[in-house]
Amino acid sequence: MSGALEDLLRELAPQVLGALVRRHGQFDACEDAVQEALLAAATRWPEEGVPARPRSWLLAVAGRALVDHWRRDSARRRREVSAALDPTREPPDRPDDTLEVLFLCCHPALSPPSQLALTLRAAGGLSTAQVAAAFLVPEATMAQRISRAKQRIREAGGRFARPAAVAVVLHVLYLMFNEGHTASSGPDLHRPDLTTEAVRLARLLHRLLPADGEVAGLLALMLLTDARRAARTDAEGWIVPLAEQDRGRWDAAAIAEGRALLARTLGAGPVGQYQVQAAIAALHDEAPTAADTDWPQILALYDVLDRVAPGPVVTLSRAVAVAMVHGPVAGLAALGTLDGDARLAYTHRLEAVRAHLLEQAGDPAAARESYLQAARMTASLPEQRYLTRRAARLRPPPGDA
Template identity: 65%
Template sequence: MEDLLRELAPQVLGALVRRYGASDTCEDAVVQEAMLAAALQWPAEGLPDNPRKWLVAVASRRLVDQVRSEQARRRREDRIALATPQAELLSRAADAEADADRDDSLALLFLCCHPALSESSQSALTLRAVGGLTTAQIAAAFLVPETTMAQRISRAKQTVRNSATPLRLPQTADQAERLESVLHVLYLVFNEGYTATGGADLTAPALPTEAIRLTRLLHRLLPDHAETAGLLALMLLTDARRPARTGPEGALVPLAEQDRTRWDRRLVTEGVDLIIRTLPEGQVGPYQLQAAIAAVHDEAEHVDATDWPQILALYDLLEHLAPSPVVTLNRAVAVAMVHGPTTGLDLLATLDSDRRTAHHHRLLTVRAHPLEQLGDHDAAAHTYREAARRTSSTPERRHLTTRAARLTPGRQD
């Protein structure tokens, strides 16, 4: 029941937004009234023949009642009654069943990723409107106060409303660019949950779970889009390792030290099958290449069986296709494994002048390992400690501090 309601929520919301406009009013109508009514009635009375049409009808009736009440009180200014005459609204509600089976989920995703919004606002609005997460859940995942997140979502809705953008798929001319934004937002949501940027926990499980669900939805709506399939495969192959990423009391366990029997092999199989079907079709994109790299890691039975030359070859392609300091950083790990730690350090040195990575703890974390391999334990320990100082994640800080302590057991920090 819960899974069905979560799947239907964006579809019903999309139908109401398309008919009536103001997404905030419609969201309240769907989430607070129609979904609650379904949760109470369906277990006792059974599923209706058309659950989505049932929800649309209930939400539409609630919406009309709400508008009538608000028009009478005149207390709120940003409701759809100000833009839509009551008679027209009632007429639309009367015709609500005509297109209740139309799925506007994809259009709603595009709307939430409106180009006028910042990436953080796009992510928050997507999780609230399409994902159905509460404001409190989103705030907790992104480590901000609930009031701050509520204001962010409210401003995002206001921006979309002021843009007067209709709920429809973008025209062919800009559809590819908008779809790229949607994929990027889902990618950011997944990454923030898989490795939280700060706080006491390594992960925020609600975010990767929801990112995967939404990407599955997008893939179902666009089954022939290779990069959507690539992103879904990447998420599945990465999330498969999540059970082994933490030890007792939430301690971070790096990839090389994870118990691979704890990896979710069902997700690995699904991800590998998906990328095998996707790579031979059409132009290869960054998400597909990242998924292929993740597949090589996941298919190795133990760390020593990892095919590092293949991983390096894939990173070479990725850097050519979508160069970035993050790609170079990850490629340096593969270079060190294939050509030796000194070569890896030389590549990392090229990032020292890049302001995007020069002061990031991740660069220091990656640099410390080849220093350790070369036997320069003092330099490696110093680098681990400096990386620990710069991260805001408690599990990462503890892990890095522990690594430094193992290299200099007599040191008193």
């Protein structure tokens, strides 16, 4: 399946799901029907061509799948008459249902972790394994969580509702973007399909809630971070660390848009975690060279972030800023507070940061071991290659003790 076709199906999937659930309810059955329609499209469209109205095609196929499902359930037989979908009845200027799916997945009957997991799966198109990596839990645990979430929505008679917890939707988009920015597994460092979709959804949410500072802050953070994408790998696909990137390859337009959003947001209301993270990203983007980076200001912002949204990932990033301001030994001390934190048991990032700081501190042997340990812990092939090469550079010369 071509990349363009995959992008089209990813864009249409939550819209079709939203239309089905808006009409029929039963989120779990509708999602199963949409998955069947997507599989049919992925099989037939490459040979037959994309239909003139691809969304209507998917709706019709998914609708027939729902009818078949209800036929197999005698208790729902009476729904058959009203279940048939006529694609011509869909108005051409109908609103995008994707955000409605986002809010439905944040149903108040679900716990916050289940809301996040289900939204990533249903609206973001992530696999169960990718969602598990985003949450730092085993895949089997995440599969059970998603299954229970769909069951809870069905039991609650799920219908579209816009809960007050917009923060949950923001967190979902944040995780989706992060998975696209640095894929947790596979041969590629980036997944532009996910970052593009996350930015698209963030723009939609910003248009819906233009006065929400955190919505604007998240969109700014995405733009300021994704602006560096082209410079994060070299021509051979090797990872290029931030300090070594060619800043002339950064997207100046995205940086300008992100900074403008941030300028309109900061000071206009309560400061939240996405605004603070966007401010940190802006400081990196504004520095003409790595040596010009305002690390004291970045550390001050991480101190704010640690109060606004404390957590192991914030502590990890803050340790790097501590090292840049106060030296690698101080950074290692800050990092040591995370030893034994179970939330980092399924990610390589703690060992990767430790290796970097140990190398800066002049302990190549320990740094090498941490690089190798980090390489063993990640399923991302580019990160494995990068970490292994860093370790190889620290190998003692032959004959040395």
